Amino acid sequence: MLNASLKQLSALLAQKKLSSVELTQFHLDRVARFNPELNAFLTVDAERSLAQARAADALIAAGKAQPLTGIPLAHKDIFCAKGWRTTCGSKMLANFVSPYDAHVVEQLNAAGAVILGKTNMDEFAMGSSSETGFWGPVKNPWDPARVAGGSSGGSAAAVAARMAPAAIGTDTGGSIRQPAALTGISGLKPTYGVVSRYGMIAYASSLDQGGPMAKSAEDLALMLNVMAGFDARDSTSLERPAEDYTRALEVSATDSDKPLAGLRIGVPKEYFGDGLAVDVAVAVEAALAQFEKLGAKRVAISLPNSGLSVPAYYVIAPAEASSNLSRFDGVRYGYRAPEYGDLADMYRKTRAQGFGAEVKRRILIGTYVLSHGYYDAYYLKAQKIRRLIARDFTQAYKQCDLIMGPTSPSVAFGLDSMLSDPVQMYLLDIYTTAANLAGLPAMSIPCGFGEGGLPVGLQLVGDYFAEGKMLRAAHQYQLATDWHLRQPAGTE
Amino acid sequence: MSLSMPEVKRIAWLARIEISDAEAAAAQGQLNDIFKLIEQMQSVDTEGVEPMAHGQDVVQRLREDRVTEIDQHALYQSIAPQVENGLYLVPKVIE
Numbered sequence: 001m002l003n004a005s006l007k008q009l010s011a012l013l014a015q016k017k018l019s020s021v022e023l024t025q026f027h028l029d030r031v032a033r034f035n036p037e038l039n040a041f042l043t044v045d046a047e048r049s050l051a052q053a054r055a056a057d058a059l060i061a062a063g064k065a066q067p068l069t070g071i072p073l074a075h076k077d078i079f080c081a082k083g084w085r086t087t088c089g090s091k092m093l094a095n096f097v098s099p100y101d102a103h104v105v106e107q108l109n110a111a112g113a114v115i116l117g118k119t120n121m122d123e124f125a126m127g128s129s130s131e132t133g134f135w136g137p138v139k140n141p142w143d144p145a146r147v148a149g150g151s152s153g154g155s156a157a158a159v160a161a162r163m164a165p166a167a168i169g170t171d172t173g174g175s176i177r178q179p180a181a182l183t184g185i186s187g188l189k190p191t192y193g194v195v196s197r198y199g200m201i202a203y204a205s206s207l208d209q210g211g212p213m214a215k216s217a218e219d220l221a222l223m224l225n226v227m228a229g230f231d232a233r234d235s236t237s238l239e240r241p242a243e244d245y246t247r248a249l250e251v252s253a254t255d256s257d258k259p260l261a262g263l264r265i266g267v268p269k270e271y272f273g274d275g276l277a278v279d280v281a282v283a284v285e286a287a288l289a290q291f292e293k294l295g296a297k298r299v300a301i302s303l304p305n306s307g308l309s310v311p312a313y314y315v316i317a318p319a320e321a322s323s324n325l326s327r328f329d330g331v332r333y334g335y336r337a338p339e340y341g342d343l344a345d346m347y348r349k350t351r352a353q354g355f356g357a358e359v360k361r362r363i364l365i366g367t368y369v370l371s372h373g374y375y376d377a378y379y380l381k382a383q384k385i386r387r388l389i390a391r392d393f394t395q396a397y398k399q400c401d402l403i404m405g406p407t408s409p410s411v412a413f414g415l416d417s418m419l420s421d422p423v424q425m426y427l428l429d430i431y432t433t434a435a436n437l438a439g440l441p442a443m444s445i446p447c448g449f450g451e452g453g454l455p456v457g458l459q460l461v462g463d464y465f466a467e468g469k470m471l472r473a474a475h476q477y478q479l480a481t482d483w484h485l486r487q488p489a490g491t492e
Numbered sequence: 493m494s495l496s497m498p499e500v501k502r503i504a505w506l507a508r509i510e511i512s513d514a515e516a517a518a519a520q521g522q523l524n525d526i527f528k529l530i531e532q533m534q535s536v537d538t539e540g541v542e543p544m545a546h547g548q549d550v551v552q553r554l555r556e557d558r559v560t561e562i563d564q565h566a567l568y569q570s571i572a573p574q575v576e577n578g579l580y581l582v583p584k585v586i587e
Contacts, residue, residue: 207547
């Protein structure tokens, strides 16, 4: 059961060989077993989960099951879920019980999925290691002395250790893809606007996008079917016809030898330069060779401005964060300092005590780049560079259908090894931030192992709305390989 | 560019975050390292490039001007730090 796909679990549920209550209890037991070490879950509420599971079993018995009905899913603690404590990894929201559901949560609930628990993360999704949160670091199931990546590190570790069949996360600069890569799972950040941001606690609104995290591309497709969709409460939600992403996975039987014949894979030279660890380069090269075996053609491309994506990202994201996080003032919800003088003092003490170091750092950067006299030099400049980065992709997609390269420059690094040097940590986002800046869909799939037997992720970046194309390529790769089914030792 | 201590404190004041001298000193070094990274942007000629605010060029949607929210103030205020008679309480603002 540990390596069963969502489709297989769904079939077992439909055939009554397994109930949702049994499946949910099985995973709750695994959380109880592995979470004390891994710290992937922040909140587990067995009664609430099992009540949902019973309701799902009733739906199945009544013949009203949908593909995710009865499947327990781990939710990153950034998604508001009614009645669930939703902390976003922060002391600021340590006691926040959400009075409403995020759109994604509504959709998953309506599909009959079960909330298995809320997962650990970097505070307000600001980080690349899931170490900046108030509740302590997430540990990597492949090696508990290493990070699980971030910011959706809890969701990634939950799937990697098979505590959850699948999970949901968010990606502002790589926060789904990088932890997926570092823990050997699959994760997808959709095109900006495909998944509603309503009820997803905001970090950088022009970049934030929710998405699925699971063992395989097939599972991701099933989840994206439920998560995607127009929502009027998100002003940037896109109105477009619903897609069945699972239909995109298959190729016709006549192509069985070369299922990806005709697919042009762009390989940007900038993604293989200095800073890329040799073990990662080797695994990614082997994956590209496998894609060629499946019939794809490799095309050398250039994304000349990719080196600027980290500098531009670390202006735009903090600028938007400084504005978004101004709502945490101790008045309407969340933490309030126990002692203060006047109103301004209440704000200042509440925010000084409620936010952690990385969040404060980004608020300060954002406040500065938006302040009088600096806006043009920083924020406007970054927005112009954002345009150049997006244009690089437009040019590239004239020559290729998908872009592939490494997700992260190295395998999982040691806990505490980067925390004191924010710039080094930021530079880890070198391959992931560009897709957010341009608004493009991107994913990471496991493609081998590097130093220390740690997983390596292959990144796929598609043109706007090319989720189906990416998922098909990834699925065909996963039919021919078994990296996505490897499981950390000790989690059997 | 290099931020001075008074600048770090002014930014913290603008951001409404109380900061001690020791914290400001630690932040100063880290912020200056980060701005060194950010400064790489200045080497690029962006003359005539239209700024890009969003991943999708979407137009703000309009809707009919009618009430769509139901009254849930009791629910929302149940999680507030301090309320009285349906009002959020804060320290006195007007003398």
